[in-house]
Amino acid sequence: MQVGALWRLAAVGVAILWLTACGGKEVNRGSIAGTVTDINGDPVVGARVWVEGAGETLTNINGTFLLTDVPEGFKNVRASARIGNQDWTGIALVQVFENDITRNANILLCPTNLQGSIEGFVLDPYGRPIEGARVFAGGPLSSAMAVTDKNGYYRIVGLRGGYDYPVVASSPGFLNDKKTVTVVAGQITAASFALGVASGVVPATPANLEAVVWTQPRGVTRSSSPEMTNALEAIKRLIDPKRAQRRAISRVTPAGSLIEIDLTWDYVEDSRRLGYGIYRGRSANPASVPDNAIAFLRDPLADLFADLDLELTPGVTYYYQVNAVGANFDPDTGAGASDPSNNASATPLEPMSTFSSPAHGATISTASPTLRWDRLNGASTYQVILFEGFPEINRDPLWPADLNNPGNSRVSHPNNSTVYTGPSLQPGQTYYWVVVAFSADGRARSISPLWKFTYRP
Numbered sequence: 001m002q003v004g005a006l007w008r009l010a011a012v013g014v015a016i017l018w019l020t021a022c023g024g025k026e027v028n029r030g031s032i033a034g035t036v037t038d039i040n041g042d043p044v045v046g047a048r049v050w051v052e053g054a055g056e057t058l059t060n061i062n063g064t065f066l067l068t069d070v071p072e073g074f075k076n077v078r079a080s081a082r083i084g085n086q087d088w089t090g091i092a093l094v095q096v097f098e099n100d101i102t103r104n105a106n107i108l109l110c111p112t113n114l115q116g117s118i119e120g121f122v123l124d125p126y127g128r129p130i131e132g133a134r135v136f137a138g139g140p141l142s143s144a145m146a147v148t149d150k151n152g153y154y155r156i157v158g159l160r161g162g163y164d165y166p167v168v169a170s171s172p173g174f175l176n177d178k179k180t181v182t183v184v185a186g187q188i189t190a191a192s193f194a195l196g197v198a199s200g201v202v203p204a205t206p207a208n209l210e211a212v213v214w215t216q217p218r219g220v221t222r223s224s225s226p227e228m229t230n231a232l233e234a235i236k237r238l239i240d241p242k243r244a245q246r247r248a249i250s251r252v253t254p255a256g257s258l259i260e261i262d263l264t265w266d267y268v269e270d271s272r273r274l275g276y277g278i279y280r281g282r283s284a285n286p287a288s289v290p291d292n293a294i295a296f297l298r299d300p301l302a303d304l305f306a307d308l309d310l311e312l313t314p315g316v317t318y319y320y321q322v323n324a325v326g327a328n329f330d331p332d333t334g335a336g337a338s339d340p341s342n343n344a345s346a347t348p349l350e351p352m353s354t355f356s357s358p359a360h361g362a363t364i365s366t367a368s369p370t371l372r373w374d375r376l377n378g379a380s381t382y383q384v385i386l387f388e389g390f391p392e393i394n395r396d397p398l399w400p401a402d403l404n405n406p407g408n409s410r411v412s413h414p415n416n417s418t419v420y421t422g423p424s425l426q427p428g429q430t431y432y433w434v435v436v437a438f439s440a441d442g443r444a445r446s447i448s449p450l451w452k453f454t455y456r457p
Contacts, residue, residue, distance in 0.1 A: 028098035032067040034105030035059075036079045036090065039160050041243075042393060044088075044109055045229050047081040063229070064308070072096045074147055079107040086111045091158045093145050095298075108144070110160040116183040119155040120192035122148045122169045129153075130195060133171035137181070138301040145299075161185025168300050169193035174327055175201070176271040176300055196271075198327035203273040203338050206265040206322045211344035212240065214260045215314060215446040218351045231391040231450055235434055238385065238403060239445065259312040259348045263320055265341060267303035272326045274298065277337065278305050279321045287321040287340035296325070315378070317347040349378050349437060352448035357417075360451045367425050367457065371433060372417040376446060379437035384409045384418055386433040388426075391450070398422055398431070413437075425455040 036047045036059045043063025050056030054070045059079075067077070075096055080089045088109040094102050122133040129152025136143040137156050146154040159165065161184050168178045174195035181191045214236060237243045242264075263278070275298040279286040286292040297305060305322070312318070321340040329336035353374035358364050371384055383406060386399040399422025400409040411418050425431065435448040 028072045029069050030072055030096040030098055031101040032070055032075070032077055032094055032096060032105045033101050034065060034077065034092070034094075034107060036063045036065065036081075036107045036109060038083075038088070039108065039110050040393065042233055043229050044079075044081050044083075047079045047109065049077065049079045049107070051075050051077055066101075070096050072098050077105050077107060079109060081109060083109075083111075086113075088112070089115075089158065091144075093147060106143075108158075108160070110158075114161050114185045115158050116161040116185050117155055117157045117159065117188045118165070118167060118181055118183060118191050119153070119188055120190050121152040122154065122171070122177075122193045122195060123152055124174065125194065125196055127194075130171050130174065133169055133174075133193075133195070134298070135193070136168045136170065136299060136301055138166040138168070143299045143301050155188075159183045161187075166301060167191055169195060170274055170300055170327075171195060172274065172327055172329065174198055176273065176327075178269070178271070198272060201272045201326060201328060202336060203270050203324035203326040204268060205338040206276065206324055206341040207268075209263060209265045209320065209322055209341040209344040211318075211320055211346040211443065212262045212264075213346040213348045213444045214262070215349050215351055215444075216258055216260070217447055217449040218258070218354070227390065228450070230393055231432075232447065234391045234393045234395060235385065235436065235447060237393065238397065239383070239436060258310075258351065259308070259314070261307040261312065261318065261320075261346045261348070263305045263307065263322065263344065265303060265322055267301075270300070270324070272324075273300045274325045274327055274329065275300060276302055276305075277323045277325055278307075279323075279340070280307065281319050282317070284319050284343050284345075285321065285340070286319050286343075287323060312348060314348045314350045317345055320344045320346070347378075347439070347444055349439060349444045349446040350376060352376055352435060352437060352446050354449050356448070356451045358451075358453045360449070361453070363454045363456050365455075365457050367455070368420055369453070370417055370419050371435075373435045373448060375414055375416045376437045378439060378444070379413045379446070380440040381413060381438045382411050382416070383436045383438065384411075384433060385436065386420065386422060386431055388429065388431060390432055391434075427455060427457055430454045 036044045047059045049065045057065050059065045077092045089112050090107040090109040092105050092107045094105040122130045131150045133148040135146045135154045144156050146156045148154045167181045170176045175198045177193040278295040279292045280294045281292040323340045324338040326336040355374045357372035385397045388398040400406045432452045437446040
């Protein structure tokens, strides 16, 4: 990314807001990358994603997508999938920049007949409409967005009914206004906002930045079934239950990535905040180098950023910082942004080997099999997880019953085997098992392939 790219993105977003909102001439083109998920935050594989007049694509293993050659300006990115016997759809409004990738187009799908909308006006302290204001509705994993027209009017469509949404109106030079809005399927809920003038305010510095890195098994990163995608997510949630609770996510890379680095920070209410700057470097304090900016996350509700860049490499230590961009941000000087957060670092582990004993798909006759795998450089401990059936979201493992009391299902490196001591295996049953390797600090994890065996005494 060019020097000062974060500030350029933020500045362009402010300077051309009114032009794109009013339908200025579109000549230059960029790209859009993002993620399609369902209401539970699970990735939707094979969803159709398109921008009218700019082509279409399908989501891959991570639910991620890439649209290229899209005219610059604000664009509605639409997605659809047939799930069960229902049509699921979603929409996200994103801003496309010339010769750049907009990397946070996150689309939430839900059944069409369960969708509702929010509409209203955004006004200044004197009751005048604010054109180009952004209104965010925070969902379980990402925020839906709309931009106000010259009358200050906005509408957010495609929201799942039956939920309360935190809704924030935000515009440069003004303090945010926030409300909680209940969306009802098949109805339009009214919510209007009055923004106070911001003067000399700087948002609070993001606190307690943390980084957790996942290395996925080889062979399932480019294309895979939805079932395998959900199985990997189920395993991640067993290790890190907070994954299912996070509200905002921004997938950086459209291709199925081998490495995922999740950044999280404490969410605090702050009417001064427009969004966040994300920095990554090979040494501490990456925010001190403008060229280390990898994204401007224009979402005041965000508390998570997932870096899935294909350039992420096992064994390399990456440092991250996040700062908050304020309502009075000055792109020429950088004034109006908070100080950078604390440093968070992540060193990805290598992928686990495909070797297993019993071999994948084997039939065994012993009720207490010895499970073996290859050692992994950089690993400190290994956690074996065995399922009675294919892993799914919210399916508890058979062994261990409690990951906080793992018994001999967790072993220390260089040990690379353990004897199964869980509940009795049932004749004719097929069992699935996986090994998760952890670094010494527990923040780097590598997931093995998903293996299976059938017990026939």
